[in-house]
Amino acid sequence: MSERWLSVEEIAAYLGVSKDTVYAWIRGRGMPAHRIGRLWKFKTQEVDEWVKSGGAADEEGRNKK
Structure with missing residues (x-):
């Protein structure tokens, strides 16, 4: 069975960060x-x-690094 897709809210909770942080990482860090x-x-x-x-x-x- 394939892994399900997560929303912004779910991935933010998974990582323990805010939704704003997730959006910033998409834009600036290539998430x-x-x-x-x-x-x-x-x-x-x-x-x-x-x-x-x-x-x-x-x-x-x-x-x-």
Whole structure:
């Protein structure tokens, strides 16, 4: 069975951040998101890989790599 798509609200709760942060990460940090009509949808596996690769790290943390 394939993994279900999550909404902005669900992925924000999953990551423990605000919806505004999710939108900022989509715009500025390349968070993996898929636009379906007017809605953004997410696969947890893609987001988990992005987080593990440092995509969600703060600027100081990203510059240390």
